[in-house]
Amino acid sequence: MATKTFEIRENYVTRIEGHANIWAEVKDGKVTGCRLEVPESPRMFESFVRGREWWEVHWITARICGICNHSHQLTSLRATEDAFKIKVSDQTYWLRVLIDDAEQLESHILHVAYLVAPDLFKAKSVIPLVSVAPEVVKAALRLKRLANDMFLYLTGFEVHCMRMCVGGFTMYPTMDELKKLRQALDERMQDFMLLADTVLSVADRLPKFERETEYISIKHDKEFPFYDGKLYSSDTKKTYDNSEYEGVVNEFVVPWSTCKRAKHQRTSFMVGALARCNNNSELLKTGLAAEVAKKFGYKAPAINPFMNSVCQLIEIALCWERSKRLLDKFIADGIEKEPPVKPNLKNAGRGIGITEAPRGLLIHDYTYDKSGKCIKANCVIPTNLNSGSMEDDMKSLVPKLVDEGKSPEDIKFILEMLVRAYDPCVSCSVHLIER
Amino acid sequence: MSKPKVAFFDFSCCEGCQLMVLNCEPELLDIFGAIDIVNFREAISDRGEDYEIAFIEGSIITPHDVERLKKIRAQAKVLIALGACAHTGGLNKLRNFQDTEEAKKCVYGEDAKYFDVLPKVLSVGEVVPVDLVIPGCPINRFEFLSIVKQVLAGVKPSLPNYPVCVECKRNENECLLLKGQICLGPVTLAGCDARCPNSQWPCTGCRGLVPSPHLEADQIVLSKAGLTVQDILRRYRLFYGYSEVVK
Numbered sequence: 001m002a003t004k005t006f007e008i009r010e011n012y013v014t015r016i017e018g019h020a021n022i023w024a025e026v027k028d029g030k031v032t033g034c035r036l037e038v039p040e041s042p043r044m045f046e047s048f049v050r051g052r053e054w055w056e057v058h059w060i061t062a063r064i065c066g067i068c069n070h071s072h073q074l075t076s077l078r079a080t081e082d083a084f085k086i087k088v089s090d091q092t093y094w095l096r097v098l099i100d101d102a103e104q105l106e107s108h109i110l111h112v113a114y115l116v117a118p119d120l121f122k123a124k125s126v127i128p129l130v131s132v133a134p135e136v137v138k139a140a141l142r143l144k145r146l147a148n149d150m151f152l153y154l155t156g157f158e159v160h161c162m163r164m165c166v167g168g169f170t171m172y173p174t175m176d177e178l179k180k181l182r183q184a185l186d187e188r189m190q191d192f193m194l195l196a197d198t199v200l201s202v203a204d205r206l207p208k209f210e211r212e213t214e215y216i217s218i219k220h221d222k223e224f225p226f227y228d229g230k231l232y233s234s235d236t237k238k239t240y241d242n243s244e245y246e247g248v249v250n251e252f253v254v255p256w257s258t259c260k261r262a263k264h265q266r267t268s269f270m271v272g273a274l275a276r277c278n279n280n281s282e283l284l285k286t287g288l289a290a291e292v293a294k295k296f297g298y299k300a301p302a303i304n305p306f307m308n309s310v311c312q313l314i315e316i317a318l319c320w321e322r323s324k325r326l327l328d329k330f331i332a333d334g335i336e337k338e339p340p341v342k343p344n345l346k347n348a349g350r351g352i353g354i355t356e357a358p359r360g361l362l363i364h365d366y367t368y369d370k371s372g373k374c375i376k377a378n379c380v381i382p383t384n385l386n387s388g389s390m391e392d393d394m395k396s397l398v399p400k401l402v403d404e405g406k407s408p409e410d411i412k413f414i415l416e417m418l419v420r421a422y423d424p425c426v427s428c429s430v431h432l433i434e435r
Numbered sequence: 436m437s438k439p440k441v442a443f444f445d446f447s448c449c450e451g452c453q454l455m456v457l458n459c460e461p462e463l464l465d466i467f468g469a470i471d472i473v474n475f476r477e478a479i480s481d482r483g484e485d486y487e488i489a490f491i492e493g494s495i496i497t498p499h500d501v502e503r504l505k506k507i508r509a510q511a512k513v514l515i516a517l518g519a520c521a522h523t524g525g526l527n528k529l530r531n532f533q534d535t536e537e538a539k540k541c542v543y544g545e546d547a548k549y550f551d552v553l554p555k556v557l558s559v560g561e562v563v564p565v566d567l568v569i570p571g572c573p574i575n576r577f578e579f580l581s582i583v584k585q586v587l588a589g590v591k592p593s594l595p596n597y598p599v600c601v602e603c604k605r606n607e608n609e610c611l612l613l614k615g616q617i618c619l620g621p622v623t624l625a626g627c628d629a630r631c632p633n634s635q636w637p638c639t640g641c642r643g644l645v646p647s648p649h650l651e652a653d654q655i656v657l658s659k660a661g662l663t664v665q666d667i668l669r670r671y672r673l674f675y676g677y678s679e680v681v682k
Contacts, residue, residue: 014480017450043447043496047538048529051669059639060673063526066451066573110457114478125479127467137464145460156634158458159451159573163634170635 004029006408013416015115015125017067017425022415024398026408031398036391036419046377054080054343054372055166061364061379062160065425067110069160070103070151071357072364074227079364080166082242083351084343091336092168093228098326099154099164100227100355101319106147107358108273108312111423113140113195116309119417120202136198139191146181146188150323153177167341175331182327185320192320196313200295206306207414211396213389214265215275215301216248218356224283224318225276226356232279234301235265242352245363249380261388262380268388271360272422273311274302288317305393306421312358345372357382359423383424390422439587442474442486443517444507446493446500446559447527451573452518453477453492459576466580469587488513488586491565494520494527495557508563513586516559517579519572519674523643524558526572528676531555558677567592572641572674575627595625598645599638603629611637617660617670622648640674650680 008024025033045064049057058076062069074096081088088096113136114126123129130137148158153173155161163171173181218229219239230239231248240248249262263269277284277293281300284293293299296310348368355362360382367376394415401411443453457478459466473483489511495501508514519525530538535554559565567586569579585592595601599620603610606629611618618637620629624645631638657667671681 012476014476014482015478017477019445043527044530044538044542047533047541050541056639056673060526060529063449063451063572066449066454069449069451114457118480124481125475127472127479130464130467141460141463144458148458148460156636157630159454161634162631162636165636 004402008408008412008415010412010416013419015118016420016423017065020419020424022394022412022419024394024411024415026398026402029402031395031402034391034394034398036387036394038387046379049366049374049377052374054084054345054368054374057366057374057377058164058166059160061377064379064381066159067107067425068103068357068359068362070099070155070164071226071355071362073161073164074100074103075353075355075357075362075364076366077164077166078353078355079351079366080353080368081343081351082353083347083349083366083368084166084345085347085349086167086341086343088168088341089338091338094326094329095154095169095335096164097223097227098323098330099150101323101326102147102150102154104226104315104319104358105323106144106151107423108316109140109143109147109195111358112199112309112312112316113137113143115420115423116417117199119413119420120199120205133198136194139194143188143191143195146184149184150181153181165340166343168338169340172335172337175334178327178331178335182324182331185324185327189320192316196292196295196317199309199313203296203310206304206309207397207417208304209306209393209397209400210303211305211393212303213392214269215278216264216269216271216385217275217279217361218354219279220283222283224280224289224315224322228355231354231361233264233269234275234279235269242354245352245354245365245380249361249363249385251380251384260384262385263388268392269385270305270389271382271385272308273315273358274305274308275360276356277311277314278302284314284318288321289314292317305389305418308421308423312423343372345370348372350376357425359383359386359425361385381425383422386422386424390419390424393418438469438471439488440473440483440486441470441488441490442483442507442511443472443477443490443492444474444503445477446491446504446521447496447556448493448518448520448525450477450492452520452569452571455573455576456517456579459580462580466583470583484510486511488515490515490517491521491559492517494524495553495559495562496527497552499551501553501557501562504559504562513566514559514563515582515586516565516568518574519570519641519643521559522568522570523674523677524556524561525641526673526676527556529672531676532672532681556676568594570594570624570642571627575630577628578626596646597625598648599623599625599627599629599632599642601625602627603632603638605629606633608632611635612656612660615660617657617662619653619670621656622650622653640671642674644675644678644680 021037215234219232220229363380619640620638
């Protein structure tokens, strides 16, 4: 049949952060090629951060990505503090946990409501949804504002904030600001439930596709981890020290692709919300997160990559409740205006920071000299780590869709949905290669 | 009256300035109502090519970027550089002070041969004529909204012609220079409401130099704080990489 031979090409997939192309070729019903290409221009942060001073490196590397800028700052600060053997106070630790929760909230709401939901409603963007479901769109806008207000009060700004610094903070929120945020979390709760229920009403439109793979994230035994935890693989069921990360992520270049890949136990592995929930599922057994998981029928380990958006909703619930708890604690105890811990330059050496950005594992690795200048940097970015998994999913999904008799247009649409499900953030382009 | 057709295009950057546009939550529905967004890859799937106003985000890094930008310029009646990367080349210009081949090797090792990058990172204005700029890393969303309103009303917007210090003083901040911190507020273009000094973080100059900056005076102040010429250059290069002063 003539329709069984076709080519799918979508340059610059929309509603993702950064640039990615998808390509697939089907001849006589057989998939003969399948690729994810990344034509993002190289910006070379790891090169120009060399020679910069310890106090400004996080200010520079945050600019790798506007969407996960708080994650980059947090990871960068952890790496620099590790390099100078700085231990931050408990207050700084928990404020950062709170800020990282806000980062997940903001990014996940943006992703689920603006970037994924339009697909489920067969709309081209959030704009047509304004006339279809104005209350939901307005609720999503209010939710995103809430997360942005958390940034404004806790870090000074929504994108590329200034108050987080090596050793602590330059400035702290006022009691009044903390109370405002705490109140907003109660008031906006119904907005979140409306968003979750709206997604739930169309969740059966998420493609049914399963592919078992290795899930890598950080793991923690008490607090669901974004800011702090140990590197963990679902295949080996082992945790790894930070210093072992290179042996876990194994970045490599494939000549037919345009972007660095990573592999550990298989041809690729997956990072992100799904990996985190699968690897830390024992921390999702109570509270709002458990409620949301139950609503959507999430049970660990889930192996449908489209469930990543559902896991983001679970994580929103989790961050929501933890933020309330941490704000209550700060309101009860008060915030002490601690000055940041200063580094002893004599301690300079290599430092590694590993956290979870909204879209997955994020690693910064710096070496400093005794004058406090950075002499070497390596950043490992979740979208690079996921690009092999996205392509492996495509290779497994396209033959299935062809067998089901789907049209080339439908296949293209589902592949775009797949790429969006991973919530790629291609601007995080430190490693990305243009051919 | 039909709504003006507007497009957003991203080149090499962190896309944080587009995010700042989306961060105008209270005003976003009004923006969607006043203009017809025909191209905004980060947020919508339509891709119209019949726009009148084009916002350009990001620096120009590859030969392909140059061609793409020229096509956009040929279509757009009004072309607006959105944010520091488009306006001045931003922080990406740090690479211009390094040997390009060596920089590529540093990041990509033996795979560096796959690249095709321009010898120097360029701002949008270094490739095509720019009608308006919205400075900052990232942009100030209130300034963005004000400029959009003025463009829609047919008024030519103007930027402040004074330094960040004016806004910082107005906000009654304690001067960071007097506290021994290296702040570039005295020579940097205002319009950000001094948001970094407001948070006790020194100005790093992301909006570019104020018109007729008193650079000699600034360098005397900075050298009094113990900075060598090399130190001062390193500070200036973070965001003034476009200017003669850092050469």
